[in-house]
Amino acid sequence: MTHDSQADACSAEPLLKVTGLQVNLGERIALQGVTFDLFAGETLGLVGESGSGKSTLARAILRLVRAERGYIGWRGENLLSCDAATLRRVRRDLQMVFQDPLASLDPRMTIGETVAEPLRIFAAHLSAPERTARVAAILERVGLRADMSRRYPHEFSGGQCQRVGIARAMILNPKLLICDEPVSSLDVSIQGQIVNLLLDLQRDAGTALLFISHNLAIVRHVSRRIVVMFAGRLVESAPGDALFGNPAHPYTQALLAAVPALAAAPPFTRVPPPTEAGSRAASSGCAFSARCRYAIPLCETRVPALDQKRPAHWVACHRAGEWIS
Amino acid sequence: MTNLLCIDALSVRFAQGGATVAAVEQVSLDVARGECVGIVGESGSGKTQTFLAAMGLLASNAAAEGSVIFDGEELVAAGRARLNRLRGARLAMIFQDPMSALTPHLTIGTQMAEVLVQHAGASWAEARARSASMLTRVGVAEPARRLRQYPHELSGGLRQRVMIGMSLMCGPELVIADEPTTALDVTVQAQIIELLRALREELGMALVLISHDLAVVAGLADRIVVMYAGRIVERAPARQIFQIPRHPYTAELLKCVPSVWGPRRERLPTLAGQPPRPGESPAGCAFAPRCPRAAERCFRERPLLGGGAHPIAAHAAACHFPLPP
Numbered sequence: 001m002t003h004d005s006q007a008d009a010c011s012a013e014p015l016l017k018v019t020g021l022q023v024n025l026g027e028r029i030a031l032q033g034v035t036f037d038l039f040a041g042e043t044l045g046l047v048g049e050s051g052s053g054k055s056t057l058a059r060a061i062l063r064l065v066r067a068e069r070g071y072i073g074w075r076g077e078n079l080l081s082c083d084a085a086t087l088r089r090v091r092r093d094l095q096m097v098f099q100d101p102l103a104s105l106d107p108r109m110t111i112g113e114t115v116a117e118p119l120r121i122f123a124a125h126l127s128a129p130e131r132t133a134r135v136a137a138i139l140e141r142v143g144l145r146a147d148m149s150r151r152y153p154h155e156f157s158g159g160q161c162q163r164v165g166i167a168r169a170m171i172l173n174p175k176l177l178i179c180d181e182p183v184s185s186l187d188v189s190i191q192g193q194i195v196n197l198l199l200d201l202q203r204d205a206g207t208a209l210l211f212i213s214h215n216l217a218i219v220r221h222v223s224r225r226i227v228v229m230f231a232g233r234l235v236e237s238a239p240g241d242a243l244f245g246n247p248a249h250p251y252t253q254a255l256l257a258a259v260p261a262l263a264a265a266p267p268f269t270r271v272p273p274p275t276e277a278g279s280r281a282a283s284s285g286c287a288f289s290a291r292c293r294y295a296i297p298l299c300e301t302r303v304p305a306l307d308q309k310r311p312a313h314w315v316a317c318h319r320a321g322e323w324i325s
Numbered sequence: 326m327t328n329l330l331c332i333d334a335l336s337v338r339f340a341q342g343g344a345t346v347a348a349v350e351q352v353s354l355d356v357a358r359g360e361c362v363g364i365v366g367e368s369g370s371g372k373t374q375t376f377l378a379a380m381g382l383l384a385s386n387a388a389a390e391g392s393v394i395f396d397g398e399e400l401v402a403a404g405r406a407r408l409n410r411l412r413g414a415r416l417a418m419i420f421q422d423p424m425s426a427l428t429p430h431l432t433i434g435t436q437m438a439e440v441l442v443q444h445a446g447a448s449w450a451e452a453r454a455r456s457a458s459m460l461t462r463v464g465v466a467e468p469a470r471r472l473r474q475y476p477h478e479l480s481g482g483l484r485q486r487v488m489i490g491m492s493l494m495c496g497p498e499l500v501i502a503d504e505p506t507t508a509l510d511v512t513v514q515a516q517i518i519e520l521l522r523a524l525r526e527e528l529g530m531a532l533v534l535i536s537h538d539l540a541v542v543a544g545l546a547d548r549i550v551v552m553y554a555g556r557i558v559e560r561a562p563a564r565q566i567f568q569i570p571r572h573p574y575t576a577e578l579l580k581c582v583p584s585v586w587g588p589r590r591e592r593l594p595t596l597a598g599q600p601p602r603p604g605e606s607p608a609g610c611a612f613a614p615r616c617p618r619a620a621e622r623c624f625r626e627r628p629l630l631g632g633g634a635h636p637i638a639a640h641a642a643a644c645h646f647p648l649p650p
Contacts (some may be wrong), residue, residue: 049510049513159599176592187367189600191593192583192594196593196595207538218593254627255511258512260515261509261585261586
């Protein structure tokens with residue numbers, strides 16, 4: 001496993017390659033033209049507000065929703081056209097941690113059964129004692145006790161349930177862990193514990209993380225590279241320091257200005273309220289143009305492409321060149 | 326300043342399967358006319374139950390003990406008729422999830438007007454006209470159209486504006502806002518905080534802002550009360566509490582809030598352990614097992630919330646070994 005992930009890190013091929021992904025949910029275009037790479041062992045932060053398509057993207061990668069067009073490559077294999085056997089093999093390496101830890105656990109299964117489930121599916125050759133040993137080891141690894149395996153989810157706090165969810169996701173040593181708002185439902189004093197656990201596991205197992213959150217501060221600390229989504233499209237992609245130090249897309253600027261901060265905070269900047277047009281993936285122009293203070297007529301007629309404006313800094317804005325150079 | 330709301334030694338207990346579980350214990354706090362008091366705490370700290378008790382809105386298996394005096398009138402023992410006369414008219418509450426606080430099958434117009442008809446004896450025609458102007462006041466465009474709509478037709482931010490507008494219909498002297506921005510996106514949250522700030526300046530009502538988010542409270546409150554495990558652990562003027570917290574819990578909690586600004590950290594600061602579960606009532610300080618400053622005495626003897634001669638201005642911490650000022 002370790003040998004494998006080192007080989008991945010050295011090769012130029014990304015672990016996950018998404019190109020021109022479009023997903024429709026009913027009449028609505030939920031994702032459009034989504035393109036990004038994720039390399040082995042990397043943490044990619046994905047931020048955006050509700051309805052921006054963050055969770056739909058996670059679900060599309062896991063093939064839980066149908067992609068209308070585009071390409072999702074997993075180590076060179078097209079997930080959108082591969083056969084069931086390949087998909088099953090990939091699923092083993094591609095796990096997910098959900099927002100609501102209690103709801104994502106089956107209330108009728110003991111913690112031990114829940115955590116062992118991936119082993120029963122993907123490592124059926126293991127004997128029952130081997131399985132029990134693996135479950136005990138991962139429970140201790142995530143900060144629980146092995147003897148807790150006989151208990152049920154309702155006996156645990158939210159933070160503990162999230163540890164169980166992480167244990168279930170990590171028991172097969174996946175190559176990619178998709179975390180969809182993994183700490184949003186937890187108290188502030190517990191959030192750091194869970195985030196640090198994810199980072200420790202990532203470091204030890206070489207797992208790549210796709211870290212989805214609306215909490216910009218947490219994303220900033222966990223990710224080296226961050227992509228920002230708005231209305232179903234990626235509007236900016238940059239290393240964290242560049243994104244927070246020099247946000248180039250007007251939406252990213254508005255998002256950062258809106259973050260409340262403790263004493264000595266920058267004052268709130270008023271952001272124009274979202275309009276109906278602003279909450280939909282508009283195909284005729286930039287979806288943010290209705291709220292954007294820099295909008296020009298071109299913004300309403302042509303969708304800006306995600307272009308590289310600085311090394312490693314990509315922005316989908318017709319005017320970003322004016323302030324980024 | 327005269328006190329509008331005086332809570333004295335308030336306790337809330339839940340009957341649960343034959344046992345009683347304390348959710349709030351011996352909470353005393355005052356709210357002056359026109360003042361904004363922030364109530365900060367994590368889930369289960371008792372911050373919401375304290376004010377549900379004050380409003381006479383506790384669940385049927387809960388009982389309040391102690392005293393809540395609103396403008397000279399005792400609320401804890403008050404009957405439904407007297408509470409109904411105050412609630413909505415002089416005392417109003419805003420909830421976290423506006424969708425579940427609004428009635429789904431009634432239009433916004435009917436629900437808003439009903440407040441005036443019920444509590445101020447207005448005619449329906451007059452009430453509808455005032456509803457429209459209130460919507461304009463809380464920043465809702467096209468009020469006539471919105472009044473004809475149902476809650477599900479509005480975005481989360483708009484619904485919260487409607488809730489705020491509804492709470493202000495009778496010109497209340499005190500508004501209690503329980504996590505009013507928690508369910509909202511960060512840009513919408515900034516707008517709602519700005520709106521509450523503007524309304525306070527204009528209308529001069531007192532505001533109790535309950536939140537788990539220190540940064541949200543920091544932007545509005547004059548004074549902050551920190552709760553932990555059903556008790557007040559610290560209270561102080563807002564600026565002081567963020568700059569020189571005296572209770573170790575407050576200090577640790579402040580350290581846990583990751584910042585969007587500042588340098589990127591490899592690990593998030595954490596607060597080890599978990600708060601006591603409901604029903605667990607430690608003999609000493611409830612925070613002692615997680616506290617970096619705890620000594621033997623802390624496990625044995627419960628610290629009292631001290632206070633100076635002027636309770637409103639005082640900076641008090643319920644701690645045997647508070648941090649130096």
